Amino acid sequence: MTLQQIYFGYFATMMTIISLLVVSRKNPVHSVLWMLVLFVHMAGLYLFLNAEFLAAVQIIVYAGAIMVLFLFVIMLLNLRKEEKEFRLQKQWPVSAVTAVLFLVVLVSILGKITVLPELGEYSIDMINAQGSLMTIGNVLYTKYLLPFEIASVLLLVAIVGAVVLAKKRIE
Amino acid sequence: MVPLNWYIILSAVMFSIGMFGFLSRRNLVIMFICLELMLNAVNVSLVAFSHYLQSINGQILVFFVITVAAAEAAIGLAIIIAYYKNNPTIKVDEINILKG
């Protein structure tokens, strides 16, 4: 057992437990708060995988923006009454069996996964020498320029959509 | 050294938990949170692949997934609010005007 494996073991156990907490809490606010804890752990794992930039984005964008949006909406909707009722749908045993079978199939197939293709040029040393941000930025604004621009249209659609659906006056 | 399949199995476990939540919870907002959990599970596998294959594509895709998740959250929550204004419930098994 190396130090790395212990580190991974901590994160994997915590992430599994927190995921279970996220899906099982009755109060949506608690779910969101557990999700935030999960994101912090994910960011830790990303650091371990040499993705410092994504670790930062995970905290800033996912935890800082998206989950806060969720909190706002939960506050807008008055959900006091719903908390007293049963939290699962009627067919939940079927869903549980489906999910467990799905997991068994996934683990039995993915358990044997190994690295098959040739390794690329972005080795750990290379990313470290250049910096994670520099590496991603370099690729994002050259090779992946087109998807980057499409993402901008996507965000525009999201703004327009939110305004049309929630704000626009209808006579 | 941590082998690649540990990460991939972790991601599969998170994905399945998210899927269970999506298929069985009644509260629309929590179902949405479960969807985010599934996306994050995929992100873990993408970052792990990216690291072990020494290629940067996976990290770029994760970056875009986060962008799309933000856009999706804005629209999804707007749809939920629009629904809630007309029918004050967000229990998924009570959403059943359309059937046939």
Added chain:
Amino acid sequence: MDLPITITLMDIRAIVPELTLICVGLIIMLLDLVVKKKDLVALAGIAGTVLALFGTYKLYGVTDTQFVFSNMFVLDGYANFFKVIFYINLILTICISIKYMEIEKSSFGEYYALLLFATSGMMIMASAADLIVLYLGLELMALSTYILTGLMRKQPRSNEAAIKYFFLGAFSSAFLLYGISLTYGMTGTTNIKEIAFAISTLGIADNPIMYLGLIFMIVAFSFKVALAPFHMWAPDVYEGAPTSITAFMSVGPKAAGFAVMGRILMGAFGDMQAQWVTVLIPLAVLTMATGSIIALSQTNIKRMLAYSSIAHAGYILLGIIAGTPEGLTASVNYLMIYTFMNIGAFAIVIMLRSKGFQGENLDDYKGLAKSHPVAAALMLIFMFSLAGIPPTAGFIGKFYVFMELIGSGYTPLAIIAIIFSAISAFFYLRIVVYMYMKDAEQEIVLTQSPTMNIALAVTSVMVLVLGIFPSFLLYFVRYSIMGY
């Protein structure tokens, strides 16, 4: 290491049609602020689409495949042909929605802008040469259609349709991402051409993980094109959405889904054809069965047309199962014909909607031939075409798909498809019987507008012309797909 920025004029030229649509979408949103009459906004949308169509026409001369933006975006006849389908879909949808959205009191400029953005998303999907671009194009299309579905936000039906569409759509895109992730992990790339290369050089066509990734992607696309058993959302969403949007999304996202299915299955997973055919055959049979049989018991015409579109997705899938370029040609040909006949049928449904009258029940069609003979005759043409009765275009479409299927040795499958096609004729003909043989229960007022008449004229003429002179379109499709 600094990567140089290498964008040439050719790169920009290749995305001119997409850029045009997006720019016109932006202009429409600005125009919406100053123009009171929304008809003008809609006409601006049509003008923009025609401009984009012209751009695609100019690029049609480029028959050999070109990769631009560092192999992110591909320009070939296949993509261009699908873009033409999207333009036709967009123009016809705008034509039939102008009056309708006024009646529904939801005539916003954003409506037309979102239609343009959704279409540009579909075009990006059709041209995607990289899974990342494909994912973003798909989300651009999907997010715009979620909004359009829920646009009539004072109506609980529309809200509910949007919720169902959004949740199942987002669920399916999580599966798409998982599929992309596994494929990336096994091949080390997200580029479609390089994936095909990696599969053959690494010899991983039999690898169960590749198989899993492939299945996840097929599941995700099945959601998008509404193949059974992933079709549950379609009837509810089609019923609840504004009818013009139902027409739009029964063609556009479906065609886009088939475009990427054809490109990914044949382009990236060509070596795994044996595997994906075994997955697709049961899907196709189940889809045709569900679509044809459940439609028999529907009383709402939008729901009935939803099941009909599910059944049609099954027929289109048959051409992909054939697995040959000719099979793909037959499928694409069918998609083009389907565009005309389906939007035509929805145009009649929209005409029946007037102030204070929903006009969505099958009973509302009783005696239509007496009060409105022209509308009834047009509906007759569309129903015959959807049922696949000669001399309409629907027959030609089905005929070529079945011929290619038999040519590839799937004769039993073709026979099953013909049986379901015969079953489905019942519910199409039921409407014809209602229109011509029953007496009207109430006065029906048709809502007419110049653009609606143009749309109806174009669709009905095309359905008849393509039915009588099919070789023209087929030649055009062959020419487009040649390089593929």
